[in-house]
Amino acid sequence: MMRSKAQPRPSAADRTGASASTGGGRRHLPRPVLVSRVALGLALLVLAALPLFLAPYPIGLAGRILAFALLVVSVDLLTGVTGMPTLGQVAYFGTGAYAAGLVGIHMDSSAVLQLLVGSAAAALLALLTGAVAVRTSGIVFLMVTLAIGELVHRFADSFAPVGASNGLAGIPPISILPGGEPLELAGFIYWWVLAVFLLGMAVATLVVKSPLGRSMRGVRDGEKRLHALGQQTYPVKLAAYTIAGGLAGAAGTAWVAQTRFFSPGDLGFDVAAFALLSVVLGGAGTLWGPVIGAFVVILVRDWLSAYVDGRGALMLGVLFVVAVYTLPRGIAGARWRKPLRRPRRTSP
Amino acid sequence: MLSWLDANALSMLNGVALAAVLFLIAVGLSLVFGTMDVLNLAHGAVSLTGAYIGVAFLERDTTIPLFVTAVLAAAAFGMVAGVVLAAMTSSVGDHLRQALLTLGVALIAGDVLREIFGADVESVSAPASLAGAVSVFGRPYPLYRLVIIGISAAIAVVLYIVLERTRVGALVRATVADRAMVEAIGVRTNLVLGGVFGAGAALAAIGGLLAAPILGAQPGLDDTVLLLALVVVVVGGLGSLRGALVGALLVGQVQTLGVALASEYASFLLFAAMAIVLLTRPRGLLPAKTGAHG
Amino acid sequence: MTGEELEPILRLEGLTLRYGALTAVDHVDLSIREGARHALIGPNGAGKSSLFSVVAGAVRATEGRVILGGKDISSLNESGRARVGLVRTFQHSSLFLGVSVLDNVRLAVERAHGRPKRPWPMPRTDRVITEKAMSHLGAVGLVDRCNALCGALSHGERRQLEVAMVLACDPRLVLFDEPTAGMSAAETQRFSELVESLPAEITTVVVEHDLDVVFRLADRVSVLAAGRLIADGSPDEVRADAAVKEAYLGKPRSAEPLFGGIS
Numbered sequence: 001m002m003r004s005k006a007q008p009r010p011s012a013a014d015r016t017g018a019s020a021s022t023g024g025g026r027r028h029l030p031r032p033v034l035v036s037r038v039a040l041g042l043a044l045l046v047l048a049a050l051p052l053f054l055a056p057y058p059i060g061l062a063g064r065i066l067a068f069a070l071l072v073v074s075v076d077l078l079t080g081v082t083g084m085p086t087l088g089q090v091a092y093f094g095t096g097a098y099a100a101g102l103v104g105i106h107m108d109s110s111a112v113l114q115l116l117v118g119s120a121a122a123a124l125l126a127l128l129t130g131a132v133a134v135r136t137s138g139i140v141f142l143m144v145t146l147a148i149g150e151l152v153h154r155f156a157d158s159f160a161p162v163g164a165s166n167g168l169a170g171i172p173p174i175s176i177l178p179g180g181e182p183l184e185l186a187g188f189i190y191w192w193v194l195a196v197f198l199l200g201m202a203v204a205t206l207v208v209k210s211p212l213g214r215s216m217r218g219v220r221d222g223e224k225r226l227h228a229l230g231q232q233t234y235p236v237k238l239a240a241y242t243i244a245g246g247l248a249g250a251a252g253t254a255w256v257a258q259t260r261f262f263s264p265g266d267l268g269f270d271v272a273a274f275a276l277l278s279v280v281l282g283g284a285g286t287l288w289g290p291v292i293g294a295f296v297v298i299l300v301r302d303w304l305s306a307y308v309d310g311r312g313a314l315m316l317g318v319l320f321v322v323a324v325y326t327l328p329r330g331i332a333g334a335r336w337r338k339p340l341r342r343p344r345r346t347s348p
Numbered sequence: 349m350l351s352w353l354d355a356n357a358l359s360m361l362n363g364v365a366l367a368a369v370l371f372l373i374a375v376g377l378s379l380v381f382g383t384m385d386v387l388n389l390a391h392g393a394v395s396l397t398g399a400y401i402g403v404a405f406l407e408r409d410t411t412i413p414l415f416v417t418a419v420l421a422a423a424a425f426g427m428v429a430g431v432v433l434a435a436m437t438s439s440v441g442d443h444l445r446q447a448l449l450t451l452g453v454a455l456i457a458g459d460v461l462r463e464i465f466g467a468d469v470e471s472v473s474a475p476a477s478l479a480g481a482v483s484v485f486g487r488p489y490p491l492y493r494l495v496i497i498g499i500s501a502a503i504a505v506v507l508y509i510v511l512e513r514t515r516v517g518a519l520v521r522a523t524v525a526d527r528a529m530v531e532a533i534g535v536r537t538n539l540v541l542g543g544v545f546g547a548g549a550a551l552a553a554i555g556g557l558l559a560a561p562i563l564g565a566q567p568g569l570d571d572t573v574l575l576l577a578l579v580v581v582v583v584g585g586l587g588s589l590r591g592a593l594v595g596a597l598l599v600g601q602v603q604t605l606g607v608a609l610a611s612e613y614a615s616f617l618l619f620a621a622m623a624i625v626l627l628t629r630p631r632g633l634l635p636a637k638t639g640a641h642g
Numbered sequence: 643m644t645g646e647e648l649e650p651i652l653r654l655e656g657l658t659l660r661y662g663a664l665t666a667v668d669h670v671d672l673s674i675r676e677g678a679r680h681a682l683i684g685p686n687g688a689g690k691s692s693l694f695s696v697v698a699g700a701v702r703a704t705e706g707r708v709i710l711g712g713k714d715i716s717s718l719n720e721s722g723r724a725r726v727g728l729v730r731t732f733q734h735s736s737l738f739l740g741v742s743v744l745d746n747v748r749l750a751v752e753r754a755h756g757r758p759k760r761p762w763p764m765p766r767t768d769r770v771i772t773e774k775a776m777s778h779l780g781a782v783g784l785v786d787r788c789n790a791l792c793g794a795l796s797h798g799e800r801r802q803l804e805v806a807m808v809l810a811c812d813p814r815l816v817l818f819d820e821p822t823a824g825m826s827a828a829e830t831q832r833f834s835e836l837v838e839s840l841p842a843e844i845t846t847v848v849v850e851h852d853l854d855v856v857f858r859l860a861d862r863v864s865v866l867a868a869g870r871l872i873a874d875g876s877p878d879e880v881r882a883d884a885a886v887k888e889a890y891l892g893k894p895r896s897a898e899p900l901f902g903g904i905s
Contacts, residue, residue, distance in 0.1 A: 079444070085443070085444055132623075132627055135627070136626065136627070136630055139387070139443070139582075139586070140582075140626055140630045140631075143578065143582040143622070143626060144623060144626050144627070146578070146619075147619040147620075147622045147623040147626070148623070150575070150619045151616055151619045151620065151623070154615035154616055154619070155616065157615065158612065158615065206761070206762045206763060207761050207762070209763045210760055210761050210762050210763045211752045211756055211757060211758050211759065211760045211763075211768070211771075212758070212759050212760060212761040213761075214741070214745055214748060214749055214752065214758075215749065215752070215758045215759065217738065217740065217741050217745070218738050218741075218749045220740065221737075221738035221739055221740045221741060222736050222737065222738050222739075224736065225732070225736045225737065225738065226738075226749065227719075227720055227721045228698075228700075228720050228721070228724060228729075228730055228732070229721075229724055229729075229749065229750050229753050229807065229811055230721050230722075230723075230724030230725040230729070230753050230754070230811060231721060231749070231753045231758055232721055235759055236758070236759060239759055239761060243761060269571060269575060270571065273389075273451060276444070276447075277444075277447070277448045277451060279444075280444045280445060280447075280448045281448065284444070285740070311459065313455045313456075313458060313459045314455065314456055314459035314460075316452070316455050317451075317452040317453065317454070317455030317456035317457075317458075317459065318452065318456060319452070320448050320449065320451055320452025320455070321449055321452035321453060321456070323448070323452075324440055324445050324448050324449040324452070325440075328445075
């Protein structure tokens with residue numbers, strides 16, 4: 001055993017992937033584990049209890065925030081953890097959403113089935129497109145993923161079986177299991193969305209704590225170095241891309257479970273940009289930071305804007321500008337972390 | 349072949365006209381990225397503002413002097429906007445944060461424009477003396493589009509001469525190639541960068557204004573223009589004048605010929621073409637000769 | 643200094659690298675016996691870095707072969723060569739700055755002993771990996787820094803970490819690319835001790851500017867000038883070699899601190 005008493009143990013925070021890109025030069029300063037567990041527990045409690053004291057409209061908004069947050073987490077797996085900034089996750093988000101909607105309309109209203117089909121379809125598409133896309137890196141990768149997102153967007157916009165530009169409407173309310181009672185109450189649907197979100201977060205957390213997650217951070221911090229260690233980086237990037245695609249697909253199924261409608265506008269360039277910037281706003285590389293980023297973005301765009309005469313875009317703009325200057329490491333890096341000098345990625 | 353050419357010649361000419369506008373807009377985006385590594389997502393908004401300057405100046409019975417005044421106003425606005433953006437982004441280190449910042453600016457600008465000009469499509473009239481049609485390949489063709497092609501070609505030539513034949517141009521090219529080295533020999537690159545950003549934004553505003561009589565001005569156009577310009581820049585090669593030109597011509601043709609020949613697939617063609625170019629030539633068709641970005 | 647009767651661990655045969663008209667490495671033949679402490683020196687522009695890149699697999703040779711332990715590895719890339727035991731370090735430490743010191747080593751251990759692409763954690767296996775990584779950190783004296791962020795390490799500590807990562811790859815031969823460049827005297831001292839303490843079965847090849855380090859660490863020295871190998875022998879032989887003196891040692895003796903210190 002190497003861990004004799006004399007030797008320091010690897011800290012708990014170190015073993016979570018979440019601390020990977022945060023943290024300053026100080027040693028032995030993990031976020032107190034107890035505090036973070038309590039905070040997590042409280043957050044879960046509040047999230048689970050929301051339907052008990054919120055009206056149906058805000059509950060629907062909360063559901064959409066959770067679904068979008070899962071999309072943002074998938075963007076973060078690539079952007080923050082693997083160092084591959086992407087605008088293409090909307091493609092898989094849309095794939096999952098449309099697949100779930102089509103299953104709902106033509107086959108079965110089971111949310112579990114829709115989740116499985118939607119995530120699998122999205123992961124498959126991510127595997128196929130990623131096989132080509134992850135050969136590039138940096139700004140070229142960003143642009144290739146933009147092309148993928150726009151291609152799927154435009155395909156959806158003209159493909160009649162998914163309603164083309166009118167969107168896919170008439171999706172029946174979900175039931176949990178095949179042949180089950182449809183969930184009509186907003187609260188129950190919200191709980192399903194919350195379950196999908198937590199499942200997705202669990203998958204993402206496991207991945208960042210796994211050897212693959214470590215390799216992903218290796219790709220981010222020095223792909224060349226990882227290569228020199230004997231690691232083939234292509235499979236790492238493709239695996240990350242496929243998993244992120246599956247998570248985005250799951251997010252899509254959760255979104256349609258909530259909205260029962262999906263249109264090409266839901267996977268446009270602006271959604272892709274907001275998802276990417278939610279990651280930056282929240283703090284790339286951590287998982288919970290981007291969730292908060294997503295929360296803030298959707299809240300400002302869809303909820304706060306209603307109170308200020310449809311000025312969502314303006315407020316988002318101000319938010320972004322202010323955040324760039326006041327939160328140099330995103331929300332997640334706001335207080336206790338010294339800014340960390342990260343290796344500048346050379347542009348291609 | 350001949351009959352095909354005959355049938356599609358006007359579409360191709362339209363493609364060139366679109367390319368002319370796209371070139372003006374994209375070249376600034378490209379040079380700004382090349383010199384400063386800044387992905388300026390507010391570029392579309394600057395261009396749209398140029399179009400709205402057209403709306404403000406050119407309601408009807410536009411005369412040539414008035415038109416020229418509008419162009420100068422757009423250029424002046426773009427210059428100021430570019431310098432301000434350069435100052436704002438210079439203190440922000442990383443690509444994604446710069447993108448976040450410029451997208452924020454774009455959102456604010458879009459909202460302000462909507463507030464001033466409304467959400468409807470505003471049309472802009474070309475100068476009355478340019479509003480007619482001339483015969484091209486035996487068919488009538490709007491004179492104004494030919495004028496746009498001419499203006500854009502002239503600007504391209506001037507840009508080429510400035511970049512390739514003057515000291516200032518040499519400095520800009522050197523900054524694209526290796527900014528640290530230029531700084532090391534004692535040049536204040538901030539001035540170069542501010543100048544490039546300003547000139548690039550001025551061209552974008554002019555491009556938006558020139559396109560306004562064809563495309564009109566409306567909220568959302570900034571996103572469309574930005575996307576097209578990004579495609580142009582990426583296809584052509586970041587930081588290169590010739591790349592922007594080639595990219596613009598290609599995108600112009602894909603857009604217009606695509607609509608004319610296969611309208612069902614037109615919307616895919618552009619991004620499919622971009623994906624193919626990127627995967628076969630990741631640095632674009634005609635990338636800048638650089639050290640640092642290589 | 644013989645050992646040639648055994649199959650050498652590394653053999654270069656007519657290794658040549660040309661960039662257009664420029665010949666950076668010119669028909670280099672070299673054998674390095676297993677367990678050797680080999681140094682490669684040469685004046686600036688002699689082609690040391692080019693030869694290093696070709697041997698490491700970062701650049702494909704124009705001609706010639708690289709043979710590791712009797713196996714032709716010329717067609718393998720850098721990552722392939724690392725997997726058969728030829729591991730390099732980088733001149734400018736290139737570590738994974740955004741992750742912890744421990745994670746840096748774990749990345750290397752996982753590649754060599756684990757399944758680096760397994761997408762879920764397995765506490766028991768991961769603990770074994772962690773223990774291996776900690777033992778490598780122990781070998782280079784960085785155990786108490788295991789939780790620090792790699793970006794917070796000093797220059798010398800980074801070099802130590804680099805050695806730990808190389809060890810974790812289970813190397814048969816380690817290529818050091820100017821390892822003491824930019825180090826303080828104390829750091830250089832510590833680093834030399836570290837290299838000296840490496841297990842005897844690991845062959846090391848050091849490309850180095852600092853001749854004090856070279857003559858301390860190496861039991862055999864090869865001298866490169868203008869892309870060619872001009873001398874190859876024990877440190878004393880090389881010191882006495884007339885061609886070497888002319889190409890390298892003779893003239894700039896007084897200027898030695900220049901390329902010893904700064905480089």
